[in-house]
Amino acid sequence: MFQVNDNYQKLPGSYLFSTIGKKVNAYAQANPDRQIIRLGIGDVTQPLAPAIIQALHRAVDEMGNAETFRGYAPDLGYEFLRSAIVENDYRARGCEIATDEIFVSDGAKSDSGNIQEIFSLDNRIAVCDPVYPVYVDSNVMAGRTGTYDAQKEMWSDVIYMPCTMENGFVPEFPKETPDVIYLCLPNNPTGTTITKEQLQSWVDYANKAGAVIIYDAAYEAYISEDHVAHSIYECEGAKTCAIELKSFSKNAGFTGVRLGYTVVPKELKCGEVSLNAMWARRHGTKFNGAPYIVQRAGEAVYSAEGKAQLKEQVAYYMRNAAAIREGLEDAGYTVFGGVNAPYIWLKTPKGMTSWEFFDYLLEQANVVGTPGSGFGPSGEGYFRLTAFGSYENTVAALERIRKL
Numbered sequence: 001m002f003q004v005n006d007n008y009q010k011l012p013g014s015y016l017f018s019t020i021g022k023k024v025n026a027y028a029q030a031n032p033d034r035q036i037i038r039l040g041i042g043d044v045t046q047p048l049a050p051a052i053i054q055a056l057h058r059a060v061d062e063m064g065n066a067e068t069f070r071g072y073a074p075d076l077g078y079e080f081l082r083s084a085i086v087e088n089d090y091r092a093r094g095c096e097i098a099t100d101e102i103f104v105s106d107g108a109k110s111d112s113g114n115i116q117e118i119f120s121l122d123n124r125i126a127v128c129d130p131v132y133p134v135y136v137d138s139n140v141m142a143g144r145t146g147t148y149d150a151q152k153e154m155w156s157d158v159i160y161m162p163c164t165m166e167n168g169f170v171p172e173f174p175k176e177t178p179d180v181i182y183l184c185l186p187n188n189p190t191g192t193t194i195t196k197e198q199l200q201s202w203v204d205y206a207n208k209a210g211a212v213i214i215y216d217a218a219y220e221a222y223i224s225e226d227h228v229a230h231s232i233y234e235c236e237g238a239k240t241c242a243i244e245l246k247s248f249s250k251n252a253g254f255t256g257v258r259l260g261y262t263v264v265p266k267e268l269k270c271g272e273v274s275l276n277a278m279w280a281r282r283h284g285t286k287f288n289g290a291p292y293i294v295q296r297a298g299e300a301v302y303s304a305e306g307k308a309q310l311k312e313q314v315a316y317y318m319r320n321a322a323a324i325r326e327g328l329e330d331a332g333y334t335v336f337g338g339v340n341a342p343y344i345w346l347k348t349p350k351g352m353t354s355w356e357f358f359d360y361l362l363e364q365a366n367v368v369g370t371p372g373s374g375f376g377p378s379g380e381g382y383f384r385l386t387a388f389g390s391y392e393n394t395v396a397a398l399e400r401i402r403k404l
């Protein structure tokens with residue numbers, strides 16, 4: 001008789017987005033005359049930039065021609081894309097990363113879920129709380145998280161690093177020493193980040209503790225402040241302790257196109273064992289490459305036209321972020337984020353829980369956001385709005401909230 005991986009049975013239901021969907025649908029059916037504005041989803045809405053569309057068209061044509069047709073992509077990704085990444089995302093910022101330290105993938109969700117595979121099941125993980133749920137859930141599936149306390153919504157073997165307004169959303173070094181530290185900066189959901197100096201102290205801490213940092217920089221393109229690092233490799237010593245995950249989803253609108261990459265420096269070792277070699281082996285065995293046409297589209301992100309067009313796209317979303325921030329502040333809310341990330345994190349008013357505020361906003365303003373408690377226990381009492389809607393809808397939503 002076969003047995004299943006019991007760890008999957010331990011996963012508490014991920015009701016966040018399905019509960020939101022159900023509540024919104026029920027409200028819409030009961031109130032068909034109301035126009036609901038959705039500022040809940042973390043998905044982009046602007047179309048792909050023209051430079052990317054042109055690159056896609058060209059690549060599609062190449063695939064229709066025997067001379068230029070491409071089959072399986074190289075394991076690590078095409079050289080043209082990895083070189084563009086090295087030049088633009090690293091060398092331009094003073095970081096020396098080699099092309100064979102870049103692993104092109106189909107996005108940061110897969111990479112952030114898969115990366116735990118190369119670590120021992122005995123390793124203790126530390127996560128910011130609240131945070132993108134994939135880090136904890138993928139470790140639950142692997143059997144690394146112990147038992148779940150439904151009351152506290154916490155796993156016995158996970159080290160939680162609360163990020164709240166009390167500590168300025170800056171994770172503190174935990175009392176117990178972790179082996180694997182997940183840092184998502186700028187953070188989803190809080191939209192906050194830390195300074196380069198603070199990141200340097202995490203790098204120093206990890207090197208000293210013999211820990212590895214999984215650095216998820218999916219929102220790097222939204223950083224507007226000079227004292228914030230765009231890559232963890234801007235910090236001294238990061239190559240011996242950090243893996244960096246990047247996505248083309250939020251900087252270039254690839255959520256439906258799918259492209260990302262992971263950096264595993266060759267200097268990152270556990271004794272004599274190279275993590276770069278392990279990840280190369282894993283990638284080669286379990287992944288058959290991002291599509292050629294998508295990698296050509298990724299290359300266009302780094303062209304002069306691509307860069308200019310995407311700068312405008314990011315600015316479009318950040319104009320929304322500023323409108324949300326200012327609108328909420330005017331209305332008396334306590335607001336965080338929205339400066340280096342497309343997320344705005346607000347303190348729920350009058351001691352409401354995250355879900356109470358969700359209902360209140362849906363019913364009174366017909367605006368949908370995301371309850372903070374869905375991202376971890378320390379998210380209770382907070383609420384996330386995203387800047388990924390249209391400007392018109394964003395302004396209209398804020399107008400409604402202001403009138404409450």
Ligand SMILES: Cc1ncc(COP(=O)(O)O)c(C=O)c1O
Pocket residue numbers: 042106107108109110112132184188216218246247248249254255259260
């Ligand atoms: C922090 C973080 N990492 C990764 C992802 C997923 O990125 P991708 O679309 O590249 O899989 C998301 C998506 O919302 C995210 O918020």
